[in-house]
Amino acid sequence: MDRKWISANRLSKEYEIGVKEFVEFAVKNAKDPNRVVCPCLKCCFGKRVREDELEGHLVCNGIDQSYTCWIRHGEKKKGNINFENSSTYASTDFDTDTYEPDRVDEIAKAVEEDLRDCPKMFESLLSDAEKELYNGCTKFTRLSAILKLYNLKASNGWSDKSFTELLTLIKDMLPDDNELPSRTYEAKRILCSIGMSYERIHACPNDCILFRNEYELLKACPKCNVSRYKKKESTPAKVVWYFPIIPRFRRMYRSEEDSKHLTWHADERIRDGMFRHPADSPQWAKIDHEYPEFGIESRNLRLALSTDGMNPHGLQSISHSTCVSL
Numbered sequence: 046m047d048r049k050w051i052s053a054n055r056l057s058k059e060y061e062i063g064v065k066e067f068v069e070f071a072v073k074n075a076k077d078p079n080r081v082v083c084p085c086l087k088c089c090f091g092k093r094v095r096e097d098e099l100e101g102h103l104v105c106n107g108i109d110q111s112y113t114c115w116i117r118h119g120e121k122k123k124g125n126i127n128f129e130n131s132s133t134y135a136s137t138d139f140d141t142d143t144y145e146p147d148r149v150d151e152i153a154k155a156v157e158e159d160l161r162d163c164p165k166m167f168e169s170l171l172s173d174a175e176k177e178l179y180n181g182c183t184k185f186t187r188l189s190a191i192l193k194l195y196n197l198k199a200s201n202g203w204s205d206k207s208f209t210e211l212l213t214l215i216k217d218m219l220p221d222d223n224e225l226p227s228r229t230y231e232a233k234r235i236l237c238s239i240g241m242s243y244e245r246i247h248a249c250p251n252d253c254i255l256f257r258n259e260y261e262l263l264k265a266c267p268k269c270n271v272s273r274y275k276k277k278e279s280t281p282a283k284v285v286w287y288f289p290i291i292p293r294f295r296r297m298y299r300s301e302e303d304s305k306h307l308t309w310h311a312d313e314r315i316r317d318g319m320f321r322h323p324a325d326s327p328q329w330a331k332i333d334h335e336y337p338e339f340g341i342e343s344r345n346l347r348l349a350l351s352t353d354g355m356n357p358h359g360l361q362s363i364s365h366s367t368c369v370s371l
Contacts, residue, residue, distance in 0.1 A: 048063075050063025050064075050066075051063065051108055051112070051113060052110050055104060055107055060104075061104070064103045064104060064108075067103070067108075067118075068099050068103070070115065070118060070120075071115070071119075072096050072099075074118055075119070078095070078096055079095045079096070080093040081093060081099050082117050082118065083098075083102050083103075084108050084109050084117070084118075085103050085105075085107065085108060085109075086107045086108070086315075086321065087102065088102060088106075089109070090109075109315075110313075110315055173187045173188040173191075174186055174188045174189070176188075177224070178223055178225060179222050179223040179224065180220065187224040187225070187235075188235065191225070191232050191235055191236060194215075194232070195208075195236060205229040206229075208229045209227070209228050209229045209230075212225065212226060212227050212228060212229065213227050213228075243287060243288045244289070245287075246285045247273055247283070247284060248281075248283040248285045249266040249269065249271060249273070250272075250282040250283050253266050253268040253269050254266060254267070255285060256273055264278070294346060298344075304344075307344065307346070308343045310322060310324040310343070312343065323349075329347075
């Protein structure tokens, strides 16, 4: 099927015919024709719509021009892993209602270097990635099932207690030989090797300093003289949780799919004068102009700080959302 219509003028006959072909293909491969993932520039794959709405969205808003392989609508990706037929992946269809494939194989490859000094932990991770959830189960492995459920926990803000109750119930529903953990603690133990390391750094109760480097051995803040600890010296008064960012960048670039997304702004972004991405902003162009050696390399990462519900203006009672690019 010719995909040239994707970059054609939205008012052209070519685009109109192409949209109809896409809608027909998407509806044909959808589990529910009334809940089709919409690839228009407004929804950006984040919304599900009916067949008639899908056509209207694509005509009015346009389609993501980089979406030439319709993997989110049932098309198999050429020259890559066949997600639909891979028994390692928990999902056999991209048109699911709540989640996308877990990419368990990619996760294993990404953490292999991190766990080089912990071979037993890596072997355990691989074993869970290959172990059937229960005898004869071809859709879920032990690891993929836990990833799916834990993703739901994180997305919906479930407490550890409620998640334990859910695991207990599902385990009881499954065949007796199932490998699903029955407690949140057990699920976290299995997933801990996938996660990234963090540091707990003691901080001054008045936010003067962090007790690290030259202050690491001090028991009181050198600026305000407040004790580092509560009543017991084993309990710090305030702790900062630090998540090292460099290992996370390394892991992102180890994944072929994620590394492609990291350079999307340079390789596949639509340049039509519309403001759809931070790369379309004058601030982005200013950084490229002031630091040309940095800007010319599309793989360089630009960071942003954002807060949601924080009030930076002191005594005002209204919360405020802020985003600052670095």
